[in-house]
Amino acid sequence: MVEKNQKYVFLYALIITFVIFNFGIFMGYKLESSRVDKIDEMYIEAELDLLDQRIQREAFEIVGLDCEDSIQANIDFADKIFNEAQKIKKFENANRMNSEILFQHKRFDLLRTLFWMNSIKIKEKCGADYSNVVYFYEYDNPSLEQKAEQSFFSNLLVELKEKHGSKIMLIPIAGDESIPSINLLMKKYEIEELPVILIDEKTKINEVNDKEDIEKYLK
Amino acid sequence: MEILPIIYLGYMFISIYFLSLFLMLYFKNRNFLFDVPKLTRKYSLSVLVPAYNEEDTIGKTIESIFDSDYLIKELIVLNDGSSDKTGEIAESFLKKFSKLKVINKENSGKADSLNQGIEIATGELIAVVDADSYPEKDAFSKLVGFFDDEKVGVATPFIVPRNRKSFFERLQSIEYSVIAFTRKLLGYVDAIYVTPGPLAIYRKDALEKIGGFDTQNITEDIEATWHLTKEGYKRKMCLNARATTTVPTKLKIWFKQRRRWNLGGLQCISKYKGDFFKKGMLGFFILPFFVLQLFLGLLGLSIFVYLITSRAISNYLFVNHSINVGTSVITMDNLLITPSFLNYLGVILFVFGTIFTIAVLFIMKEKFLVKQNIFNLLFYLLIYLSVYPFIMITSLYHYFRGIRKW
Numbered sequence: 111m112v113e114k115n116q117k118y119v120f121l122y123a124l125i126i127t128f129v130i131f132n133f134g135i136f137m138g139y140k141l142e143s144s145r146v147d148k149i150d151e152m153y154i155e156a157e158l159d160l161l162d163q164r165i166q167r168e169a170f171e172i173v174g175l176d177c178e179d180s181i182q183a184n185i186d187f188a189d190k191i192f193n194e195a196q197k198i199k200k201f202e203n204a205n206r207m208n209s210e211i212l213f214q215h216k217r218f219d220l221l222r223t224l225f226w227m228n229s230i231k232i233k234e235k236c237g238a239d240y241s242n243v244v245y246f247y248e249y250d251n252p253s254l255e256q257k258a259e260q261s262f263f264s265n266l267l268v269e270l271k272e273k274h275g276s277k278i279m280l281i282p283i284a285g286d287e288s289i290p291s292i293n294l295l296m297k298k299y300e301i302e303e304l305p306v307i308l309i310d311e312k313t314k315i316n317e318v319n320d321k322e323d324i325e326k327y328l329k
Numbered sequence: 330m331e332i333l334p335i336i337y338l339g340y341m342f343i344s345i346y347f348l349s350l351f352l353m354l355y356f357k358n359r360n361f362l363f364d365v366p367k368l369t370r371k372y373s374l375s376v377l378v379p380a381y382n383e384e385d386t387i388g389k390t391i392e393s394i395f396d397s398d399y400l401i402k403e404l405i406v407l408n409d410g411s412s413d414k415t416g417e418i419a420e421s422f423l424k425k426f427s428k429l430k431v432i433n434k435e436n437s438g439k440a441d442s443l444n445q446g447i448e449i450a451t452g453e454l455i456a457v458v459d460a461d462s463y464p465e466k467d468a469f470s471k472l473v474g475f476f477d478d479e480k481v482g483v484a485t486p487f488i489v490p491r492n493r494k495s496f497f498e499r500l501q502s503i504e505y506s507v508i509a510f511t512r513k514l515l516g517y518v519d520a521i522y523v524t525p526g527p528l529a530i531y532r533k534d535a536l537e538k539i540g541g542f543d544t545q546n547i548t549e550d551i552e553a554t555w556h557l558t559k560e561g562y563k564r565k566m567c568l569n570a571r572a573t574t575t576v577p578t579k580l581k582i583w584f585k586q587r588r589r590w591n592l593g594g595l596q597c598i599s600k601y602k603g604d605f606f607k608k609g610m611l612g613f614f615i616l617p618f619f620v621l622q623l624f625l626g627l628l629g630l631s632i633f634v635y636l637i638t639s640r641a642i643s644n645y646l647f648v649n650h651s652i653n654v655g656t657s658v659i660t661m662d663n664l665l666i667t668p669s670f671l672n673y674l675g676v677i678l679f680v681f682g683t684i685f686t687i688a689v690l691f692i693m694k695e696k697f698l699v700k701q702n703i704f705n706l707l708f709y710l711l712i713y714l715s716v717y718p719f720i721m722i723t724s725l726y727h728y729f730r731g732i733r734k735w
Contacts, residue, residue: 119518120614126353262650266654
């Protein structure tokens with residue numbers, strides 16, 4: 111029979127727990143960091159693409175490049191950032207420790223805003239027949255009702271994008287991140303409540319009772 | 330970092346800690362788990378059987394006690410004002426067993442009945458056996474050896490469910506095995522916090538020193554164990570000694586039984602709250618362990634209710650919008666979930682918890698336990714244990730309303 115006092119086991123178990131726990135945290139941090147790295151890569155690629163877009167637009171004005179090519183490049187870029195936005199959303203939902211992802215989100219929002227401006231310009235210069243559909247949503251702390259509404263808006267816009275394809279430039283932007291340029295644009299288009307869908311810088315939609323409510327404004 | 334992930338991490342830390350603690354204790358003592366203390370001298374042993382309306386089982390209990398291979402000094406049945414034939418059945422054994430005494434008394438509760446029994450018992454050791462429990466033939470002889478150590482105040486065996494055919498009974502048999510196994514391991518660090526009613530042998534001097542059983546406590550066995558711990562007595566457990574007991578067959582009775590256990594625990598926390606982080610293992614392990622269990626259970630339940638409610642409201646609103654407009658409610662994209670590292674940690678912990686439970690069932694060497702199928706095991710881990718926080722809520726309600734009935 112072992113009758114010796116083994117109370118030191120309490121301490122040993124604590125030390126082992128610290129080791130296992132910290133290893134788990136480390137692995138978790140690594141996992142999340144790898145996701146942030148992936149987003150970082152996507153950002154750099156997107157940034158390059160957008161820069162290329164802007165040069166094309168400038169070149170169109172200065173040396174008269176083909177308008178069709180510029181529109182097509184813009185459409186391709188829109189599809190790309192739409193898919194990336196979906197991926198980033200999933201990573202954000204799954205990241206718990208690495209707050210760098212929030213910073214990345216802001217960078218992407220700025221990039222999308224820049225893209226929106228670019229789209230407006232191309233439409234003006236080339237008379238493109240697509241619609242800019244900018245979706246402003248609450249990012250930081252949406253209420254239950256906002257969450258439900260945003261999930262619904264999100265699915266609805268995805269369906270519209272699938273249906274209309276390159277006729278829609280779908281640009282999701284968080285409207286509550288205190289980014290001055292986005293705030294200024296929201297002020298200009300009198301956006302006070304989130305979520306809201308802004309179509310072609312003219313029509314604001316806060317409430318949708320039918321898909322037609324949006325489709326009738328699309329070109 | 331948000332508050333919920335921090336709470337989840339806190340739960341994981343505590344789970345890893347207890348898993349590590351039990352694994353270390355197991356590996357350190359695995360060769361001695363089923364050891365039986367040597368019987369170096371004979372102790373005079375009185376057996377007390379408090380009984381209230383136990384006509385179905387009292388006869389078998391008396392026979393199983395007299396069938397013991399340890400010579401008992403006396404068996405005192407304390408018929409606590411039963412309205413059925415418990416007293417008559419017990420008395421029918423008087424001719425057969427000369428060492429049997431039957432005390433028919435007015436109903437005053439189990440603890441008071443036991444205290445009356447302690448007064449008239451003459452043995453050095455007092456075994457308390459529930460009237461629906463049957464000690465195995467060698468249960469007493471395997472336990473009394475512990476009392477060679479003068480500091481031992483109480484010893485208890487492995488309590489095995491007798492009825493284990495139905496699904497619900499089999500779940501309880503898993504639980505009893507895990508409890509017995511962890512109780513044995515806690516014994517190595519002097520942290521046993523209950524010596525259960527079906528069978529426990531007490532040193533009479535120790536019981537007298539603590540003033541007998543607390544008549545105000547609804548679980549007199551838990552209270553007595555805590556009191557003995559406070560007085561510096563050791564509590565021992567022998568996995569090789571067994572007593573069988575009848576476990577509840579209906580959910581409602583099971584729920585009431587568990588609520589009573591919780592209620593008794595709450596009474597003990599209240600009674601001994603002044604000993605927090607004082608008085609050895611009672612203040613440094615047992616009390617904090619019970620309070621932590623209570624806190625984590627309630628916090629977990631609150632978070633669960635909050636998450637479920639907010640998710641339900643949000644989903645209801647979402648589905649409402651979607652159906653009205655005719656958009657899809659579920660898309661492929663919704664189904665492709667990206668797991669967080671907390672999800673991975675949760676799965677790893679669950680897998681370890683399952684392996685631990687399976688290992689316990691194998692170690693306990695009970696054929697009927699080993700035969701548990703994986704469905705029983707998963708149901709036990711995922712559903713059965715999840716009911717405990719709800720029982721805790723009703724126990725708290727009863728506690729604060731002053732309801733103390735069985």
